Amino acid sequence: MIRAEGVGVEIDGARILAGVTLELDAPRVAVIGANGSGKSTFARTLNGLVTPSEGSLEVAGVDVVRSPKRARDAVGFLFSNPDAQILLPTPAEDVGLSLRAAGIPRAEIPGRAAEALARFGLAEHADQPAYSLSGGQKQLLALAAVIARGPRVLVADEPTTLLDLGNARRIGDLLAGSGTGAEQVVIVTHDLELAARCDVALRFAGGRLVDRGDPGEVIARYRADVA
């Protein structure tokens, strides 16, 4: 459940987001819109990476403005560039890092990490240097590491940009399906096929929420506006 009331963001005196008000309980939410329209900024407010300069925002029952730390525990975030998200040298260590942050006892970590990697088809790459994974494998690893903490809400910012048809479908299936274990998934994407698979779509333009509703209809209006 996401509840935003007049949310605005101003960075360095520049207005980046303004007057976003919405109440969402659809399990799969797509966010679309032009480059620079504020999608990533909106996504970042959801787990407290960006603090709204006005308005109130509640995600998964947590007041994001007042308790950004608790919000980050409840909300997982997947960046579009997996390189930026993979923090340790090998997949096993990287997933282990998330498990530690989730408070899993040290002794259990190797086993749990191996399990998590296996779920994403990365078992045999557990100890390979992460930089040498393919784009698709990196994106899967980033997802595995985020999900390892068991977030109640998952926000993914352009999670399929580097992927081929097969891998994009695989990540798409995971996010749009129930494989992530999250109650609610928010997907920011330029891939309109992926957006179409969600339950509701939001469209941003110039820092404002300008359209929302059935994904098919929101996408059709977006296409019409661009053409």
Place this chain on the structure above:
Amino acid sequence: MIRAEGVGVEIDGARILAGVTLELDAPRVAVIGANGSGKSTFARTLNGLVTPSEGSLEVAGVDVVRSPKRARDAVGFLFSNPDAQILLPTPAEDVGLSLRAAGIPRAEIPGRAAEALARFGLAEHADQPAYSLSGGQKQLLALAAVIARGPRVLVADEPTTLLDLGNARRIGDLLAGSGTGAEQVVIVTHDLELAARCDVALRFAGGRLVDRGDPGEVIARYRADVA
């Protein structure tokens, strides 16, 4: 005109490309295929960034294996990550660098650079720090810098990944149209809509050229194989 005869690439003992034989004079060539199938490696051989370990390769009448430097002059290359391709602090300097490499006399460079930027709608950003441009503007700048040298063949490796519908269409129109001034354009992409706009499509799998022909048909077979 691209003519490859048994082209193979081996790096560190790993076989990455094998037995690529083709003769292409279609003006617009799409290259599609799974992650890790060898598309980028093939594209890199075209302008001598990667040297084939066997076979012969001729692009725009230049033998790439024997004269990689001449090949690079004839073949422009557009990377998917514009950050890595914008080399100097401002757009004007960056385009100027290409002009200098093309042997344009020093005195003419500022004027010609301004012209090149204007053609891509970047006139008013000429002296703005390049890192502060938006993703779409960066990609346009990277394209302007490549085209400034007047390459006869243009190779673009996933040039639209970070772009929204409008920007992707703009870059796509430029590449698929005649706006680049190149005789032949090769586009590596996961964006199958963009691929469909080319004259011929190649599909790679496991380092081999496995399909080629009419883009519509090649794409349809690719989709069928993935599903």
Place this chain on the structure above:
Amino acid sequence: MIALHRPGTSPLHRLPAGAKLAGLAVLALAVSLWPHTAWTAAGSLAATVALFGLGGFAPVVWARQVWSMKWLVAILVASQLLFLGAVPALIGTTRVVAVILLAALVTLTTPVGAMIDAIEALLRRVPGIDAWRVSFTVSLTIAAIPVVAGLAAQIREASRARGVRLGVRSVVTLLVLALRHADEVGDALTARGVL
């Protein structure tokens, strides 16, 4: 990155960068090596401050420079007082401050581009050095700094988003990302036929 240069139209701003560098070298050496008395030391500082006026700067500009050296000045004075006595401390500190202010004045009145050109011209006279490659590398670095800073910010954000603390280990992640960026830039340099 905001350069330390302050635009202006004063005689000092209009002076060629090379001339200013040469002038700084001569003046700095003279002020440093002259066997100062308290009076000549104070005189050189006064002359330096007058030059700030010639550069069209209000006193607040040099005062701010001195203020930014406050700790340096304090320690200069303290160490020299302790080891050398009052008058030498005064002379020594005045002299050092004058030289630093002179150097800062050149930086304040010369745009980065003009300074790069001046250094390139200087290097062109040194045999065995490809001056263009040097100044090109400097420009490449200026372009790379915000990219590396961006990578560092990404890593900070990602660790926050994941709720983990990496501490100094984050430098390894930064090195990996930055070196991969470098290798991509290297490819782009090759592809564009620049080097």
Place this chain on the structure above:
Amino acid sequence: MAASPDRFDARDIARIAVFAGIIVVLGVVGPIPVPGLVPITAQTLGVMLAGTVLGWKRGGAAVLVVFLLVAVGLPVLSGGRGGLGAFVGPTAGYLVGWLPGVIVIGLIAHAGGRPRVWRTIVGAVVGGIAVIYAVGVPVQAAVTGISVGEAGLFSLAFLPGDAIKAAVAVVLTMALARAYPPAFPAVARRRAVAV
């Protein structure tokens, strides 16, 4: 940057530029803002890493590029300082000492191809601490007029920090060898980067 037969290629230049960028960024992200005569700065960690990762030649070039950035008036030293003043003050010797420092680190750490723990330790301590102090202390003494021994006392203030940085540099270098083997020339010569 000399036009010798083994002059730097595109990839070398890109790495030099990006590493110079890393040294600059470390001045922003990791300074311990202790006000003092010479700042305690994470940039010396960057200098150590430039030596252990890039080797003496490219590491030295990266440090030279940082010097040029300082000279042209960009605020690239820790605390946003820069300009010609950095080369004439009492701290100039420490700054200039980065160059012989990084060269010695690179020579020692890369003496035998792959990075090895003990060689990296010796390199970081000898080049990253001893050599830098060996230049910094006499210059500080000369500029401030105190004796070398007295200036040496001041430099002790940095010793704990620099010892920690040397240890960190060693750990980071070894971690990098595991996380990104192509970072090291001996390995990178044979292997390009998978994109």
